[in-house]
Amino acid sequence: MIITIGDAKNHVDKEVTIQGWMYNRRGSGKIYFLQLRDGTGFMQGVVTPQESGEKAMEESEKLTMESSVKVTGTITAHPKFDDVFELQVKEVEALQIPADEYPISKKEHGPDFLLDNRHLWLRSGKQWAIQRVRNTIINATYEYLNNEGFIKIDSPILTPNACEGTTELFEIEYFDEGKGYLSQSGQLYLEAAIMSHGRVFDFGPVFRAEKSKTRRHLTEFWMMDAEAAFVEHDENIKIQEGLMCHIVKKVLELNQKELNILERDTEPLKKIEAPFIRKTHAEVVKELREMGSDIQENHDLGGDDETMLTEKYDKPIFVEKYPAEVKAFYMKRDQEDESRALCVDLLAPEGYGEIIGGSQREDDYDVLIKRIKEHNLDPKVFEWYLDLRKYGSVPHSGFGYGLERITGWICGIKHIRETIPFPRLISRIRP
Secondary structure, eight states, X not given: OEEXXXXXXXXXXSEEEEEEEEEEEEEOSSOEEEEEEOSSOEEEEEEOHHHHOHHHHHHHHHOOTTEEEEEEEEEEEOSSSTTOEEEEEEEEEEEEOOXXXXXXXXXXXXXXXXXXXXXXXXXXXXXXXHHHHHHHHHHHHHHHHHHTTOEEOOOXXXXXXXSSOSTTSOEEEOGGGOEEEEOSOSHHHHHHHHHHHSEEEEEEEEEOOOOOOSTTOOSEXXXXXXXXXXXXXXXXXXXXXXXXXXXHHHHHHHOHHHHHHTTOOOHHHHTXXXXXXXXXXXXXXXHHHHTTOOOXXXXXXXXXXXXXXXXXXXXXXXXXXXXXXXXXTTBOEETTEEEEXXXXXXXXXXXXXXXXXXXXXXXXXXXXXHHHHHTTOOGGGGHHHHHTTTSSOOOEEEEEEEHHHHHHHHXXXXXXXXXXXXXXXXXXXOO
């Protein structure tokens, strides 16, 4: 019977076959410990002359790192560790034994070498664990938003204009239509869809040509954007808070094995419960200055500011009502202070910084066209977007999260280049 390693606990004391790869081998001619991987998990196969026979011993001796194999034997519970299982091997069948030495050995390698060999590095235990956590985050997002009445709408990747200007976008020549751009966000298109469906979200790759080399930046990354009709600023914050609580809860529930592999301290994650900390931009600027930052009252938060602030608290922090001059044209202004936008960023604790950005959207046609002009944008390009305010406009809000940033925080990974299968940086487009 062929089973997966992930299902081993259901087959204790039964003879089974595992199909996968041998990523390491320990032992000598008297006993071999085959370290096996099949995509669902990891398992040790024990090969001895007494239990396995000479043929299995001979086949095991031939195996090299990353040989693909079929291994048959009996599943047993590990004598020392709970919920750990071994395979007492009776038969080893090599599917392929690599002729060349596997490039990624057990010795230390630098980040450039590992990124050059990303197609192989993905097989390592920690990289395997990161992608499994990423998958849980994606599934938890769908689950929460669906339960909150959102449906998925696919927004285009090729767009004729940008959300916030075109200075940091990848530009292309689009046949006879002139210039096009790789999307930085599906937000504007989702705003159109809420007039049809009420609550919608998209999930896909987005692109920024921003020449940033920080640990928080990629040129291609995955973003989830959500928009909701008849939702205003405070409710928008509540939806974000609920989403993040649900994501962390699901990872703690489903990915303990992966978090152990990553040596992630889960105590900080267990503290992620509503309500989160909520502060205005003005309050945060004052606090940062007292901590030694030189941030000005009309400045956006920089990466160092976010790190400093989020190392101070053990819960996520909502920072709201930024100066309107540093935010996008589509953000509605605060009625109590027209110089402030009804926007909010969610900062993850432990020094990770911004993971979500959102706002209430300007729903008045005349005000929106005024904002477009104030930002030196061409109203003609945004005619279709302005139409949304001409035909049945309603108060509405939305937000977008960066999947890699959330994955990095939950996994305890400092640089988000490890949180996406094949990272694209300003100096890297291969493999």
